Amino acid sequence: MPRRKGLIISDEQMRVVETVLDKLRRVTGGTLVALVSTSGQPISTSPSESSSDTLSLAALTASSFAATRQLAEVLNEREFTLLFHEGKESNLHVVQVTERILLLITFGHDTQVGRVRLYTSRALEVLKPVLQSAENSEEDDALLDGDYRQELGKAIDGLFSSDD
Amino acid sequence: MALINLAAREINYKIVYYGCGLCGKTTNIQYIYRRVNPATRGRLVSIATEEERTLYFDFLPLSLGTVKGLRTRxxxxxxxxQSFYNASRRLVLQGADGVVFVADSQISRLDENVDSYLNLWENLMSLDEDPAKISMVLQLNKRDLTDIFSVSDLCELLNHTGSPVIEACALTGVGVFETLKTVCKQVIARSNET
Structure with missing residues (x-):
């Protein structure tokens, strides 16, 4: 059985992604635009400063989307490709970009949903090919060399030293 | 495999605690949350029923800071x-770099442990993961109780991959960090064995 490949995004691909996310946030007046993996990990956000809440948002969005897919299955629908949560102060809009990547955008009531949908679908046209090529990347993870693993081992010992 | 962001110099690993109902998975995470340096932990998210049984998942991000220029989490x-939540289990397992199989050591929980172990294999294979290749640690929980299986009996039943075995009592924290440390190190060791 072949081992699943990781998702490796190069500098160049990330520059394109960041530009698209920033522009999408600007034109929609969104509060946060983020790319997250379907396994729940954030890939890139606009604004770029991510907090621990962004990590929770990524994990919950991915799981919510996964649950939606199961709902589609139960309803014999091929797939639901969009998820929308409407709140009193803010809304959350999630769309699938590739098999393994989702795009989420949060925005307030001063932004029209139609505007978000329109600009999101335009952003997808640019993001899709870039991220599909990142998923199929043959580039290996040479960054994770022996030095990195050794240092990380020490960091793990440090972090978990308060055992028992 | 891990999610690597070269531009942001960031790497995220995903560890999943697996096991039958009430074996102590959430107790492990809660202990880690309480005892780890608060500066390194994010928000603990739990999607549970009113009876505090896990409905979907618990989630805790831990940051190891910057290691060799890579922000690592x-x-x-x-x-x-619970057996009827298999669809949720499979979804959470997606993209896992490492798995901790938490076994309930009590003799009365034999069937549940074995069912859950088989279910783990089944779900990994349905996600195109080779159970023999994923980083796995077997945690034998509730070692403080009476009427429990011996370590060798449990290993024979639940460790077909020769994974590291840790005896634990998640409630008091015995073996909790050791388990996490072991699985994290395994994940790193295997991270470039693709």
Missing amino acids: FHLYTVPG
């Missing part, structure tokens, strides 16, 4: 243990 998840 471990994301810890638990799955719901």
Whole structure:
């Protein structure tokens, strides 16, 4: 059985992604635009400063989307490709970009949903090919060399030293 | 495999705690949350029923800071243990770099442990993961109780991959960090064995 490949995004691909996310946030007046993996990990956000809440948002969005897919299955629908949560102060809009990547955008009531949908679908046209090529990347993870693993081992010992 | 962002110089690993209902998966995560340096942990998210049984998952991000220029995080998840939540379990397992199989050592929980172990294999294979190749640690929980299986009996039943075995009592924290440390190190060791 072949081992699943990781998702490796190069500098160049990330520059394109960041530009698209920033522009999408600007034109929609969104509060946060983020790319997250379907396994729940954030890939890139606009604004770029991510907090621990962004990590929770990524994990919950991915799981919510996964649950939606199961709902589609139960309803014999091929797939639901969009998820929308409407709140009193803010809304959350999630769309699938590739098999393994989702795009989420949060925005307030001063932004029209139609505007978000329109600009999101335009952003997808640019993001899709870039991220599909990142998923199929043959580039290996040479960054994770022996030095990195050794240092990380020490960091793990440090972090978990308060055992028992 | 891990999610690597070269531009942001960031790497995220996903660790999933698996096992039958009430074996102590959430207890492990809660202990880690309480005892780890608060500066390194994110928000503990739990999607549970009113009776505090896990409905979907628990989630705890841990940051190891910057290692060799790479911001490194471990994301810890638990799955719901009850048998009827299999769809949720499979979803949470997706993209896992490492798995901690938490076994309930009590003799009365034999069937549940074995069912859950088989279910883990089944779900990994359905996600195109080779159970023999994923980083796995077997945690034998509730060692403080009476009427429990011996370590060798449990290993024979639940460790077909020769994974490291840790005896634990998640409630008091015995073996909790050792388990996490072991699975994290395994994940790193295997991270470039693709």
